[in-house]
Amino acid sequence: MTRKTISRAGKPLSIDLLERMADILKILAHAHRLKIVEFLEARGASPVHKIMEEIGLPQAVTSQHLNQMRRIGLLSAERRGQEVWYAIADPRALTILDCIRRKES
């Protein structure tokens, strides 16, 4: 008795909106970035060195991934002393993670 799909079909989305949607998906569409989102969900806001430690990526690469996600508003960044703490800022990051976590629907 589970609902297969919640129908939301309505007015077609403008190509402009679709492009913004695609930009968000494009940024999330990377295993390391997904892992970063997952980590931030589990542990909450964290400084870069904790994140790169967890993900096991070089400093520059980690920083670049974090900045990409911050630029489009998926993450927020706040400097605290010599550290910069990143956190999930757009709940859609989690929603999309969830969408894929479930095997379906």
Added chain:
Amino acid sequence: MTRKTISRAGKPLSIDLLERMADILKILAHAHRLKIVEFLEARGASPVHKIMEEIGLPQAVTSQHLNQMRRIGLLSAERRGQEVWYAIADPRALTILDCIRRKES
């Protein structure tokens, strides 16, 4: 009184699964492909020429987008005479579309 996020945080996802997730997102992360998914949701299974007409893309490009989505199982394809009818095969395609359609959560 709306739930901001449904917490699904559990065991961390394997890098392998994250890569498969990223592959699905990567394919969806394109305005034209999202539009195709939206169209197939609204109109149901359709032949290629109807889709390219609707999206306004050249035949080769449309065919290539459709094939990418079929390869990873997002769409299904069935030949009917000289036409090939495509349809949404993986409900996650719609779920992700929905995730972005809503402004948040």
Added chain:
DNA sequence: TTTATTTATTGATATATTTCTATATTATTA
């Protein structure tokens, strides 16, 4: 069998993305 219709594939080119190495910036501590 020839022709027309629909879809797929190939090769080339253009553009974008990822990663690396090295260096720069910002803040802290000696």
Added chain:
DNA sequence: TAATAATATAGAAATATATCAATAAATAAA
């Protein structure tokens, strides 16, 4: 101020992706 720690950025090389033009393949109709 000099040295250290944390993070960001720039430039280059490697890889991936998108699009186009042309052609191939599959089916149907004449």
